[in-house]
Amino acid sequence: MLLSIVYDKFFIGGQWVNPSTQQVIAPINPSTEQPLGQVPEGVEADIDAGVAAARAAFDDPRGWSQWEPAQRAEAMLRLADEIDKRAEDFRARVSSQNGMPVAVASQLEIGYPSTVLRYYANLLKQTSFSEVRPGLLGGEVEVRRKAIGVVAAIVPWNFPQTLTMFKLAPALAAGCTLLIKPSPETVLDAYTLAEAIEAANLPAGVVNIVPADRDAGAHLVAHPQVDKVAFTGSTAAGRKIGEVCGRLLRPVTLELGGKSAAIVLDDADLNLDQIGQGLFGSTLLNNGQTCFLGTRVLAPKNRYQEVVDAFTAFAGSLKVGDAAAEDTLIGPMATARQRERVESYISQGKAAGGQITVGGGRPSDRDRGYFVEPTVFAGLDNSAVISQEEIFGPVLTIISYDSDDEAVRIANDSEFGLGGTVWTTDPERGAALARRVHTGTIGVNRYIPDPAAPFGGVKASGLGRELGPEGLNSYLEAQSIYL
Known part of the structure; x- marks a missing residue:
């Protein structure tokens, strides 16, 4: 049985930061109906702080987005190792929060996330981010694939670590920075991830984690300093997010419902x-x-x-x-x-x-x-x-x-x-x-x-793909330089 787990800070900018209010999220064990602990609940000011940290990390001229792919891969492999060290903590926390049997969590909430992270780290070694083509009008064209920028990653409660990694791993590989908003039902495992990120010595602000409710999530989706939204959840919520991103002309990946x-x-x-x-x-x-x-x-x-x-x-x-x-x-x-x-x-x-x-x-x-x-x-x-x-x-x-x-x-x-x-x-x-x-x-x-194949849906099941090389491509944008 887990003892009460209490956190009182957010992981923002590589540091443990005080929340802007006294509001808290208190997850409940669905097997026993007993409280498990509490964490601070983010509001708009906390979302702003997390996005600002991700923005500063991305815009740093010597920062994560400018690192050589091999450097990013090395850091991602360190993070995978740190995640594996905390396997039992992840298993217990996820299971106690969302009711996933530990036998299932042992297969899909530990091992699988770090496998996805390692897959993208290794994919970096095989991926070219620039090519020069002969132009049809004389000269040549350099086509570069650049990190898309700051990513708002909104994660559901059913597979919280696996679905976090569907977004985090390719975004990191591309050179993006992120603010992750876990679901209020599964927040304790997000803190284990934050501790792994800190131990892996990822640069400050590359990954920021702020648990929050839907209102704060809506603020994150529409935030002017966010460059892409990656969301997994219900089709109803996905439609609302898609409407906002469409109005803002903001790239979005939506992995939504199913009835297969x-x-x-x-x-x-x-x-x-x-x-x-x-x-x-x-x-x-x-x-x-x-x-x-x-x-x-x-x-x-x-x-x-x-x-x-x-x-x-x-x-x-x-x-x-x-x-x-x-x-x-x-x-x-x-x-x-x-x-x-x-x-x-x-x-x-x-x-x-x-x-x-x-x-x-x-x-x-x-x-x-x-x-x-x-x-x-x-x-x-x-x-x-x-x-x-x-x-x-x-x-x-x-x-x-x-x-x-x-x-x-x-x-x-x-x-x-x-x-x-x-x-x-x-x-x-x-x-x-x-x-x-x-x-x-x-x-x-x-x-x-x-992990090697694109995952996602058609019709009301979503837009875009996660996993595989296609998942990496969704965090990159093309730039043509006419030489």
Whole structure:
């Protein structure tokens, strides 16, 4: 059990700086409903201070943006080492704040972030930031790729360290400086990151961290000294941020919501001993609080009941419990508000005539915590509210289809397009079908965002890409010099 953790300063300009008010954020453990500690809550003046520090660090003529790529890579590798030294602290803090089972946090909130950081450090060694081309009008043209400037990185609560690194690592590699605003639900791990940054001796002001609420976040998005916004969160919030950035002609990356399809083909192997781990990671990971999950399960009509039975057995077998327990696979919702949202969708599914084959309520053995049982709905089609809207909880809807063409049509009949999977014993057939799904990412018999490949969505799932060389490119701008 974590003891109360208290911080009273922000990490700004390489120093621990007093907040401008006495307001605090007090995160709650969703497994126990007990307070975990507190940190100061940033307001506009604190955002201004953080952006000013990032601006000064970027504009320094001998600063981070002017370092040789190899120098930046060396500093990033130091930071990765410092992050790894604090692995257990990250694991415990994340899990205790957002309900992520520690078994999941061990895979995705430690190890993965430093892997992303090292990937971009190594990518720097292979990346050219300047080339000279022959001009068509005489002479030559030097094309340079320059750091875009000061980045406002706004991070959600569901994978706070991984999604911080999706922004921090490529931005650092490009030569940008940042102000990171973590979600109020997950602030304690952000301080562990600040301590790692301090220990890695990154130059002052290159990374600044100010926890704050939505109002302060809105101030950050519109700040006149910010050059780019990188946001992960809900589609509704992303639309508002996109509107502001569009008016300001400010570059923005938006990784938003999803309602992905898990397409079970008629030849799929439903042996849970073989596919259970992959199925968990692509449909119910992190208590269902994951944007890319395939929560619409598309089943061939001639195997529909078999698929329903398999998913019912699968969901019913998952251990629900305290996120701190090593054998827990489904922890609580991150907040009481999130639990209410999930339960509201379950009620809507029942009202629409859906049949709950497992779950549907709160676990009877948990008298505290924001728990919802893994829930499977059968008997609904793709037009149902719970088939169309992102629930962000452990709720799956199994929808029947007649042919591969209809499966693709149903998969594409969504305002979202972030993830997805195809389940088959014929990988070539699966890949061919996957290419027809209108989505930013999709897996065949597995799904995990690979740091080497671009990640992001289409339609209401966002704009731009993170990870891969494409993620680095989004923090660079081109300059042509006519010689």
